[in-house]
Amino acid sequence: MKSITITGSKRESVGKKATKALRNAGEVPCVLYGGDEPVHFNAPEIAFKDLVYTPDAHTATLELDGNTYMAILQDIQFHPVTDRILHIDFYQIFEGKEVTMTIPVHYEGNSRGVRNGGVLRKTYRTLRVKALPKNLPDYVVADITKLKIGDKLYITGIEQGEWKYLHPDNTVVCQVRTSRNVVEDMDDEDEDEETEGTEATEQAADAAE
Structure with a gap:
């Protein structure tokens, strides 16, 4: 599975005022769970583009102040009007340990x-x-x-x-x-045989004329 690298910064203040200031600056507040304790961090909203707006699933490599974590996206919140990313929860994963x-x-x-x-x-x-x-x-x-x-x-x-x-x-x-427009379901071989039979009938009719 492809991994998307997200470079961000750990944050100490997690209050509403600090969170609002981050969003106004184009940053997304995030939390990483699954380790010894939750890690609160933020990263530019554009950094999540290839992780969130994709038809496929990817893991994430989080680079935070010199520390690297492997993670998967666990939950994401969008603004109900603008669809901007408001918050993301990640779950830490480890090599050699199965993940769902x-x-x-x-x-x-x-x-x-x-x-x-x-x-x-x-x-x-x-x-x-x-x-x-x-x-x-x-x-x-x-x-x-x-x-x-x-x-x-x-x-x-x-x-x-x-x-x-x-x-x-x-x-x-x-x-x-089934639907209203259904026709008799035939195998490809049956279709070929029917075509050959129709052609033979048409040839016989031409010969009779």
Whole structure:
């Protein structure tokens, strides 16, 4: 998993007045949990761009006054009107110790069921996984190519790796549902056979004329 480096400064004052002053200066107040004690710090809002505004999951390398911490983003608060980042909570992680993280699902492939008029219902857009930090994926792939109308893709059928999904094996990640515009769902081989049969009929009709 890719790690985004955030360079910031530890802060002693955590009151409302000091926090407001930080935000007015374009800084984001943050807290790092998971160590011996919480670490309060701040960093420029622009420093979080590649960590927050991305479709993939990343870890964070926090460089604070000469100290380096590995962490994951645990919680984030946005302004309800401007969408500016108000506060971020991080959780410290350690090499050799498993961590739980929410990972996005990337749906790939051209479903046969969708081509025949079905509708893809995505039950999960993110999944909880547990792994060593070095084995955490940026995202997991769900290949929907073989799904026909009525088929379901279970969590056991998506990308597997050196991580554990924290969901039961019967978890349905997505499914192809029927719709008003549905046509008879045929395999690619059936479609080829039908095409060949139509061509043969047309040739016989031409010969009869």
